[in-house]
Amino acid sequence: MKLPFPVFTRICEPFVRLGYEVKDGHVKRDMYEPTRNDTVVMIDIGLRTAKIGGAPVTIDYIKYVRHYANRYVTLFVIPDSWCTKMHVDNAMQFIKLASKLGNVDNMVPIFVAHYYLLKIESYMEILEKLQELFPIVLVGITGNLVTSSPSTVIKCARRPTLCNHYVEIAVKDAYSRGFKVHVLGITKPTLNYLVKRGIYGIVSSDTDKPRGSGRPRLAHRREYCRVFKEWLGDYEQPEPEEWLNEVVE
Amino acid sequence: MNIAEYLKVLTKLYKDGCVETSEFQEMMVNKDVETALAVLGDVEITVRDGNECVALNEKAREVIEELTRGKT
DSSP states (O other): OBOSSOEEEETOTTEEEEEEEEETTEEEEOOOOOSSTTOEEEEEOOHHHHHTTOOOOOHHHHHHHHHHHTTSEEEEEOOOOSSHHHHHHHHHHHHHHHTTOSOOTTEEEEEEOTTHHHHHHHHHHHHHHHHHHOSOOEEEEESSEEEEETTEEEETTTOHHHHHHHHHHHHHHHHHTTOEEEEETOOHHHHHHHHHHTOTTEEEEEOOGGGOTTOOOOOSHHHHHHHHHHHHTTOBOOOHHHHHHHHHO | OOHHHHHHHHHHHHHHSOEEHHHHHHHHHHSOHHHHHHHHOOEEEEEETTEEEEEEOHHHHHHHHHHHTTTO
């Protein structure tokens, strides 16, 4: 069965997820040059970085995104943080820097809406400013550790039903506000639920699960992508071109 | 929130036994259901009269019964 939206993951073309992490002041960038011309890239700073405080928006990060956007459609997370103040400051800083960029046609920012139901009204100004700068803006909703409120995190592996319903209502709400959604760190039960329910408004997702769940880190691309295919099961990724047409609709 | 408030939030779910998906999602939007469930238990999908609905799981019901013993 063909998925209605792709699942980006590490180095498995055509939907490749790359990491840009800041650890103890040092930047670690995944460097991977795709072999297919129709590859779509997604860049994320990762859950760990966001949880421990986030990474500031820097020219270096924008250059990294630009490197891929020069050749490929590139989705990228605006560096997020579980700390609301830092999260909002980062977004505003990003908007300031992005307003000086030239061609942004290939760049698709993802603004992660932590604490969605509590904060969405206050995020609207940021989202509208982003819409003035970029042709497509996605709302990011967490799908692994759901940040539903500053005091509550729903672990989707432990509470799949609650997690699925939370993701569903956040997606529906975002769509009703004119935004499409990227589900960050989607779990297989949530993917199954969203596909089964045929929920409209999700355009993409990502996972790094094939290397988790007790498996040792899979260093080799071929091995990782084989395990990812197993993880997908009966699902097939959509074709990039068809998918892009739907995203821009 | 304290325990009494968590219980208040989950009362409808507890008393009705099972609510429709859309109703449950409405509750999540309007009330802090996910926070209460994070403390007291979880929900599960079940079937009533042939229709899929959302109910508190057994653990959540046990916790609520324990907390409300002698108070209801």
